[in-house]
Amino acid sequence: MSGILRLSHAEVRVPDLELALAYYSEVVGLVVTHSEADKAYLKGWDEHQHHSLVLAAAPTYGLNSLAFKVVERSELDRLQDRLVAAGISTSRHEPGELGEASGETVRFLAPSGHTIDLEHGQGQVGNGLPLLNPPPAPDNLVGMHPPRLDHIFLLCEDVDAITAFFTDVLEFRLTEQIMADDGHQLTTFLERTHTPHDIAFLTGPDGGFHHLAYWVDEWNDLRTAADTCAYHGIQIDAGPTRHGATRGCGLYFFDPAGNRNEVYTGGYHFDPDDEPTTWTEAEMGRAIFTYKGQVQQSFMSVHS
Template sequence: MAMTGVLRPGHVQIRVLDLDEGVRHYRDVMGMEETGRDEQGRVYLKCWDEIDHASVVLRQADRAGLDFIGFKVLNVKTLNQLEADLKEYGVKTERIPAREMLETGERVRFVVASGHTIELYAEKAPHGNGCGGVNPTPWSPQSERGIAPRRLDHALLYGPNIEEVRKLFVDVLGFTLVEHILTPDGKANQVIFLSCSIKSHDIAFGEFPEPGKLHHCSFLMDSWDHVLRAGDIMSMHKVPVDIGPTRHGVTRGCTIYAFDPSGNRFETFKEDRTPYPDHAPLTWTFDGLVGEGGLDYVQRKLHETFLTVVS
């Protein structure tokens, strides 16, 4: 169902400890555009090259983390069919009314075996990217503000039972297993990378004892130079950096990992692989995360924080 069923990650709702600090980070340092605030006090933002109303929703809470991630599907017919498929598979679903989120239609919500809440939706009001729809410009003034990622690209979520999650995403939602990292004994998956397109991944899951944890949300950059520029801006604003700048062996992505003011990890990421659904998944051994540079190809180092720090 690639590019006809589930299309792409559409939004994440992130919990922040201080809403003003969170807005300053995502709007002023990241350079995202604020597109609205709702009666619940949530703040909506989008990356410069995204067409729809918002991709990041911030909610103040007493603990950081991810409330849910939503995927846009082709149309309402597809949404209804996928909900029926989920129910037939044995998944309990909930319909969230239209406009519960600003400018967003009905959403189908469900919880997967890792403890994460996933949503599907078909309709979100267009906002545009500032380039125009007729004789468009190649970039907009917004693309020069702050770190200026192009889009919300993917998320890595940590929790238990990721083999069950893999089956649901592949068998019901039409995703492809693109890459996987094996456990130290080589008998199961430690991390799985799943795509509903020809990206290196649209979502990934890592095996972890606590359910429902956020490892990171990732934002797409135009080039390696833009990743390095993002690092400069992080340093200027004293954003705590976790890993990078470097390249992954896994997914080949050029990357910097850092933390927002609430401790939610985020990534500035340059895509460098286009796997098609007929490509066999790439396999990494757990030892390969270090010895073959799976995590950090430059230093061939396993950063302990990558395996242990979540929100």
């Protein structure tokens, strides 16, 4: 299995770890796999890995790092060589060095200003179901209980450059792009999992973090997630709605620290030899929010 398998996890800053942990475990319904004084580790119920979200106590909110999963150790070496050949400085970390259950990791600072880990061998805890004759889901799920992490949406100043870096060096495939009238890429969607996106970049400040999205299985789950937000007094940013780009459907809301979350479903299958879809700047509103046809100002607020 060559190259990057998928998005593995993200480490997000929260000023009040206890409050954030209550929100992510009881409202979002992620499973807590480990917690300590200044960090907590969580996962979607159907993930077998130890974590897909790390909460780090810090004075500010935002993104510390994101990680991609690499199944073969030899591929970790090969990708590190590709990064070095591209002039990117890397560091190598032993299992456990970067936190609870962390695997062997190649860490680097991407040209977009984001700290990215390529991780092999994160600890496995299983999905809570027996491996022999399992039921369809555990019977102790709460909140939105998304089964797994889906994608991350980031910002940077030079979307053309980071897109070329992700395709040329990290071997991602471009699925969709929103082109500015001057010929530059305003937004790009990139995949390794044959979905519309595992990661996307929007023009903005370097190191910017827009949202982290967990998968839900169907449109009705977005309604239930919105009901859950309303019940718990969680601020909804947008949706439930459909995106033009990715053809998916989503609901956006904020954690207590101000980090934007999404639950997402839909999309399509993308083969490695498919051609990317292009949206024009004039149609950017419909590319992001199909029904409104425009992007509200609050949705463009970001943090780094």
